[in-house]
Amino acid sequence: MSATATASNRAPATAPAVARTPTLGARLRRGRTWLVIALVMLAGGGLLLVLRGFGGAVAGVPVGPADASPVGSKALVQVLRAQGVEVVEARTLGQAIDAGGADTTVLLHDAQGLLGDDDLRDLAAATDRLVVAAPDFASLDALAPGVRHAGAAPGALDRPGCDLPAAQRAGELSPGQRLFTIDDDAAGDGWVGCFADEQFGFAVAAGPSPEGAELALVGSVTPFQNQSIDESGNAALALGLLGAEPRLVWYLPGPADAPAGGPTLGELTPGWVSPVLVLAALVTVVAGLWRGRRLGRLVVEDLPVHVPAGETAAGRARLYAGAASRQHALDQIRVATIRRLATALRLPAAASVDDVIGATATALRTDPIAVRRLLVDEDPLGDARFVDLARDLDRLERDVRAISRPAHPEHPEHPEALDRLDRPDPPGRRP
Amino acid sequence: MAVSGRFVWLVAAGVIPVVLAGLADAGAAWLALVGWLLIAVGIASVDLSLAASPRRVALARELPERVRLGETVESSLIVQNLGPRLLRAVVRDAWQPSAGASRNARGHLEVPPGERRRMTLSLTPRRRGDRRVADVTIRAAGPLGLWARQATLAAPGRLRVLPPFDSRVHLPSRLTRLRELDGRTPLLVRGQGSEFDTIREYVRGDDVRSIDWRATARRPDPEAPGSARLMVRTWRPERDRRIVIVVDTSRTAAARIADEPRLDTAFEASLLLAALASHAGDRVDFLAFDRRVRGLVHGATSGDLLARMVDAMATIDAELIEADWASVPGQVRRLTAHRALVVLLTGADSPGTARGLLAMLPQLTTRHSVIVASVADPDLVAATRERGGLDEAYRAAAAERALLDTTRLADAVRRLGAEVVxxxxxxxxxxxxDRYLELKAAGRL
Incomplete structure (x- = not known):
């Protein structure tokens, strides 16, 4: 392969070669249908997104004050606002403490357990009224040391059994509430339980926190959520607990409340690492485009059929071996050997097997009976005997060849060559 | 469009500004990344827009018509730039794989506007038949070689690869024997069917039985009045005999023996026979047949016989179908109405597969001399000698059986009056x- 640049004169104008690669325009025209379908699907998807509204509607924040999904609490917040309660949303502890104070209720739902003990106590100290929805073990330990978790109620709870006004108004709670037990120390501190289950405990507990704030614990979040607020007396409990004061701080701890640990991996790595990783990925993609682009289409070619000729014989050999037909296989060797012996000993074509045996025994000066046993009589009993007989036949043939070779000037490589040597010289052939 | 390695390196070089900017501030590193990518794509776009169009190109080929298998030819592609810009191109000439172009068959050309450049490719075909090329792909890069435009253009070409005729090495020795045959004939008694050549004076050594007494009586000796010079009749081998070579292209011809398909061996044998026979003055017809005529050379003069034969053979491949032997006598009759030597080159190797051949042979042997030539498998002969273990003994038995089948078939063919090679x-x-020379010497054509 060489590309020689032969300086040629200015060439005469020639028609350009026909291009097989479609131009960009032709490709667009050909793929028009698919393009249209893709555009329609994109537009439809965009429209759906707009209709459903961007943002949290899809995700669903549990007890989110602006969340209209089943787990959110938008319904409760709207009813509270309609009744004149000022609902303030707080995402950090600082906001919650600043917003708290006199005439204010704080609702706390710490789903991820982000607040530490000190945070909880600070919050309790900063507020007059604190409602904790679904407190975890750490929250209970910090805020109400004598109150413990006690499983879930199997059915609806319909006996308030305490003088908490909200509980009295609710009268009944939906099934599946999580329960608390209140030990004697806590009861001594002034803790009371409402909606008692016969066996386990109470769904709502109210009492003073160690810091002196008025504290109400609700075991589950179901009384506050959109999906279940209309069941039993859930709504009455929630409104009663949260609407008692003119102001409500709706505090869901966010990422900013997470306890500060050591420096993160992101803070430790230099600023250029992420961009370089992105660049490396891009380089990989571009290198793939570079190496993956073919210089024209593959060239196809019809190849002719070629059959290995030895297949038939090999297949037949496997059949013999598979059926262990030693006798039959040996017969083939014997017949072929007898034919070749007759040729080598220059016997006429009509010579019988006995003639061949006799001539062979004479030529080798051996016992005709032994030759006969080898060539005709002996049965190959067992594989070993079969192989021995096959070898003996080969040896016999070689011996006879060696004796009769002087008569043959060239060593015959092939039976057909033997045939040819044996034919009488054709007439007209140069002597 | 195609991206070059340079563009990859250009993008990768962005790591330097990104790291430098990142030492100060992470945001600056991101900015540097985006900026570098924009710069790289921008430069590459400008480069692409400056590339010559790979479509505004005229292509021409200079290609020999034929080549013998095993020889190397040069194929030239002439690229003419019709556009207004310098064409910096990588050109790929898309030959079929078995055309045997060198592995990396692409060339770099720089063609100024309106000029032409030649790209030369050496081809060493690996297979008989028509090797084709349909496309030329041109990738035209811009001045910086970052991005390139690519198009595939139609530039069809064909190279006919002829059978190698390796057996021509045997031709000189056979021609010598043919000449000996020619020169020796006057010494012989008239053979069966030999043609009368001349009457000439007796020289010592001539066979006395060939003295023509009537011609001697008509020819008085000018030096010794009253006596006569002895004249002898000379004979020469028959000329203008007809030879019909029938090559069987059916499924048995596809078998590969000693790494050569039977069909190729048959072609070699036909070519040697045809070359020899045309030197000997005989007329040769060639027919490749399975169920229909695959190739036919009829009425060729001795000058163009071999050329026409190799041309006909070049594109013939074995078909996986059974040969229709019954229609072969009809085909032979269409080629010649006279007595001829019919050579059947076939792969039939057992009485079972050759039933059609055996049924048809009497029709041919009543009118013509027939030679049935077939390829023997040397591996079978070798396998009969291997008797070391059990598997080998069985294999030897199977090979013996196959050879016996061949022998039986040969006997059957001989009984039907045909010769076997x-x-x-x-x-x-x-x-x-050799068999042809024997027949010729015997005057049996």
Missing amino acids: TAPPAALPPALA
Whole structure:
């Protein structure tokens, strides 16, 4: 392969070669249908997104004050606002403490357990009224040391059994509430339980926190959520607990409340690492485009059929071996050997097997009976005997060849060559 | 469009500004990344817009018509730039794989506007038949070689690869024997069917039985009045005999023996026989047949016989169908109405597969001399000698059985009045030529 640049004169104008690669325009025209379908699907998807509204509607924040999904609490917040309660949303502890104070209720739902003990106590100290929805073990330990978790109620709870006004108004709670037990120390501190289950405990507990704030614990979040607020007396409990004061701080701890640990991996790595990783990925993609682009289409070619000729014989050999037909296989060797012996000993074509045996025994000066046993009589009993007989036949043939070779000037490589040597010289052939 | 390695390196070089900017501030590193990518794509876009169009190109080929298998030819592609810009192109000439172009068959050309450049490719075909090329792909890069435009253009070409005719090495020795045959004939008694050549004066050594007494009586000796010079009649081998070579292209011809398909061996043998026979003054017709005529050379003069034969053979491949032997006598009759030597080159190797051949042969042998030539498998002969273990003994038995089948078939063919030539692939062409010479010497054509 060489590309020689032969300086040629200015060439005469020639028609350009026909291009097989479609131009960009032709490709667009050909793929028009698919393009249209893709555009329609994109537009439809965009429209759906707009209709459903961007943002949290899809995700669903549990007890989110602006969340209209089943787990959110938008319904409760709207009813509270309609009744004149000022609902303030707080995402950090600082906001919650600043917003708290006199005439204010704080609702706390710490789903991820982000607040530490000190945070909880600070919050309790900063507020007059604190409602904790679904407190975890750490929250209970910090805020109400004598109150413990006690499983879930199997059915609806319909006996308030305490003088908490909200509980009295609710009268009944939906099934599946999580329960608390209140030990004697806590009861001594002034803790009371409402909606008692016969066996386990109470769904709502109210009492003073160690810091002196008025504290109400609700075991589950179901009384506050959109999906279940209309069941039993859930709504009455929630409104009663949260609407008692003119102001409500709706505090869901966010990422900013997470306890500060050591420096993160992101803070430790230099600023250029992420961009370089992105660049490396891009380089990989571009290198793939570079190496993956073919210089024209593959060239196809019809190849002719070629059959290995030895297949038939090999297949037949496997059949013999598979059926262990030693006798039959040996017969083939014997017949072929007898034919070749007759040729080598220059016997006429009509010579019988006995003639061949006799001539062979004479030529080798051996016992005709032994030759006969080898060539005709002996049965190959067992594989070993079969192989021995096959070898003996080969040896016999070689011996006879060696004796009769002087008569043959060239060593015959092939039976057909033997045939040819044996034919009488054709007439007209140069002597 | 195609991206070059340079563009990859250009993008990768962005790591330097990104790291430098990142030492100060993470945001600056991101900015540097985006900026570098924009710069790289921008430069590459400008580069692409400056590239010559790979479509505004005229292509021409300079290609020999034919080549013998095993030889190397030069194929030239002339690229003419019709556009207004300098064409910096990588050109790929898309030959079929077995055309044997060098592995990396692409060339770099720089063609100024309106000029032409030649790209030369050496081809060493690996297979008989028509090797084709349909496309030329041109990738035209811009001045910086970052991005390139690519198009595939139609530039069809064809190179006919002829059978190698390796057996021509046997031709000189056979021609010598043919000449000996020619020169020796006057010494012989008139053979059966030999043609009268001349009457000439007796020289010592001539066979006295060939003295023509009537011609002697008509020719008085000018030096010794009253006596006569002895005249002898000379004979020469028959000329203008007809030879019909029928090559069987059915499924048996697809078998590969000693790494050569039977069909190729048959072609070699036919070519040697045809070359020899045309030197001897005989007329040769060639027919490749399975169920229909695959190739036919009829009425060729001795000058163009071989050229026409190799041309006809070049594109013939074995078909996986059974041969229709019954229609072969009809095909032979269409080629010649006279007595001829019919050479059947076939792969039939057992009485079972050759039933059609055996049923048809009497029709041919009543009118013509027939030679049935087939390829013997040397591996079978070798396998009969291997008797070391059990598997080998069984294999030897199977090989013996196959050879016995071949022998039986040969006997059957001989009984039907035809001659048999069987030899391993390398030996078949000379064996067939020798048999032809024997027949010719015997005057049996």
